[in-house]
Amino acid sequence: MIDVPTIQGWIEKLGFEAALEGEKTLQIRPRREGGKAPSLPPFFIQCGEHWVLLSILPLLDARAFRPDDLHRRLLAANRNMRVAKFAIDKNGDLVLCAELPTESLDYSELADAVERMTEYARLFDAELMRR
Numbered sequence: 119m120i121d122v123p124t125i126q127g128w129i130e131k132l133g134f135e136a137a138l139e140g141e142k143t144l145q146i147r148p149r150r151e152g153g154k155a156p157s158l159p160p161f162f163i164q165c166g167e168h169w170v171l172l173s174i175l176p177l178l179d180a181r182a183f184r185p186d187d188l189h190r191r192l193l194a195a196n197r198n199m200r201v202a203k204f205a206i207d208k209n210g211d212l213v214l215c216a217e218l219p220t221e222s223l224d225y226s227e228l229a230d231a232v233e234r235m236t237e238y239a240r241l242f243d244a245e246l247m248r249r
Contacts, residue, residue, distance in 0.1 A: 128228050135147045142165045146161045158236060162174075169220060170219075171216075172202070172217075173213055174235055175213040175214070177213055202215060
């Protein structure tokens with residue numbers, strides 16, 4: 119089984135800061151470069167017995183502007199994305215999430231998921247929110 123210290127070490131190896139936000143949850147942030155960290159919404163990793171859950175939330179607050187066809191755009195984007203998917207949480211916030219099984223999880227699989235999620239989050243504003 120994968121434990122929190124292992125995940126934290128892998129995240130730091132990827133160039134992120136990882137802070138414990140509870141017994142089994144890490145909040146990760148890009149490392150500061152030149153005094154300023156690249157912008158990224160809150161990114162959490164929850165370590166469970168069978169799954170590691172990655173969540174960037176909220177990517178878009180429930181009260182924020184949304185293009186009329188945003189749901190269609192999100193569904194179309196989900197079709198082309200690997201590992202992660204856009205979803206709406208119980209509060210109506212837009213989240214980006216992924217679930218990885220712990221049974222065979224290794225560094226390269228977690229690295230792929232984190233890198234894809236950060237890229238999808240950065241592309242969200244540029245591609246999906248344009249009016």
